[in-house]
Amino acid sequence: MCSSPRPGAAGADFADVRDAAALMRQARALAGAGDGSVRLLSGKRLALLSPCKGDHSALEFVQAATALGAHVSVVQPGLSARSSEREIDETARMLGQLYDAVECQHLPAALVGRLARSAGIPVFAGLATAEHPITALADALDGEVPPDEQRCRILQAALLISIS
Secondary structure (H helix, E strand, O other): OOOOOOOOOOOOOOOOOOHHHHHHHHHOOOHHHHHHOOOOOOOOEEEEEEEOOOOHHHHHHHHHHHHOOOEEEEEEOOOOOOOOHHHHHHHHHHHHHHHEEEEEEOOHEEEEEEEEHHHHHOOOOOOOOOOOOOOHHHOOOOOOOHHHHHHHHHHHHHHHHOOO
């Protein structure tokens, strides 16, 4: 799930066929641009909200975003399913003022949804995790690149589409 980067917070989860096609086009464009030369998220600030900061999906998110020039802060959420709506809303608004987008990993879906409604910025629900729908698109990418690189390109494409 990803909240829309523009007005409103309900949004694209990249499950729609048009979203998948746009992701594939963007990922192919990144592949054609060459490694390390594309810093399209330079100046953007992203937050990674996760109680598990050193797991594989967290590292993938940080690597994919920083390769595009973004700065990523790993933030301990301090929120749970038992947090009050007011506390969640205040945290979401603060995140919206500090960051251009937020990736939430290993957090309850209801909590992520509430953050997305109040933040005013894209809020992703496990975009870099193996369970996210965009992961399946990586296998469909052309070329003979390792699976990790394909996943990185799809993740970068999702970030570019949502943030820039």
